[in-house]
Amino acid sequence: MKLSRTKSLESKKRYLYFEIISELDINLKDVVNAIWISCFDLLGEIRTANANIWIIKNLWSNDKHTGVLRCSHTSVDDIRSALCTITEIEKHRTIFHVIRVSGTINCLKI
Numbered sequence: 001m002k003l004s005r006t007k008s009l010e011s012k013k014r015y016l017y018f019e020i021i022s023e024l025d026i027n028l029k030d031v032v033n034a035i036w037i038s039c040f041d042l043l044g045e046i047r048t049a050n051a052n053i054w055i056i057k058n059l060w061s062n063d064k065h066t067g068v069l070r071c072s073h074t075s076v077d078d079i080r081s082a083l084c085t086i087t088e089i090e091k092h093r094t095i096f097h098v099i100r101v102s103g104t105i106n107c108l109k110i
Contacts, residue, residue, distance in 0.1 A: 011052065011072050011073075012072065012073040012103075013052075013070050013071070013072065013073065013103070014070070014071055014072070014073050014076050014101055014102070014103060015056075015068055015069070015070050015101070015102050015103070015104070015105055015108060016068065016069045016070075016071065016076070016079065016080070016083075016098050016100075016101050017066065017067075017068055017098070017099045017100045017101075017102070017108045018066065018067060018068075018069060018083065018096055018097060018098045018099060019064065019065055019066045019096075019097050019099055020065040020066075020067075020089075020094055020095070020096055020097075021065070021094065021095040021097060022065060022089065022092055022093070022094040022095075023092050023093055023094075024092050025062065025065075026065060026089055026090070026092070026094070027062070028055075028057065028060045028062075028067070030089050030090050031055075031060075031067065031089065032055055034086050034088075034089045034094075035053070035055065035069070035082070035083065035086070036048075036053075038082045038083065038085050038086045039051070039053060039079070039082045041082075041085070042078075042081065042082045042085055043078055043082060047075070047078060050072065050074075050075065051071045051072055051075035051078060051079055052070070052071060052072045052075075053069065053070070053071050053079065054069070054070040054071075055067060055068070055069050055070075056068045056069070056070060056105075059105075066099075068105065068108065073103075076101055080098055080101075083096040083098060084096060
C-alpha cells in the first residue's frame with residue numbers, strides 16, 4: 001500500500017516579492033548569503049529552520065534587483081524583520097524593500 005501526503009499535511013507557504021535598492025550591482029549569491037546571515041543573527045538556527053526559507057532563483061532579476069523568497073505562513077513577520085536588518089551586502093549600502101506578500105506566485109504580478 002502506497003502512502004501519500006494529503007494537502008492538509010503540507011505546510012502553507014507565502015511568497016515575498018522584494019526589491020533591493022543598492023549603490024552598485026549585486027549578484028544573487030551575495031543576496032542569498034546576506035539573507036541567511038541576517039536570519040541566523042536575528043532569529044537563531046531553530047526559528048530559521050522552521051521558516052523554510054527558499055529563494056526562487058529563476059525569478060531573480062539582475063536588471064531590477066528584484067526577487068521572490070518563499071517561507072512558511074507563520075514566519076512572514078520574522079522574515080520581513082530579518083530582511084529589514086540587512087544594510088550592507090559586500091560592503092555596499094543596501095535597502096531591502098518587501099513589495100508584496102502572497103500565497104501564490106501568480107498573484108505577485110511580477
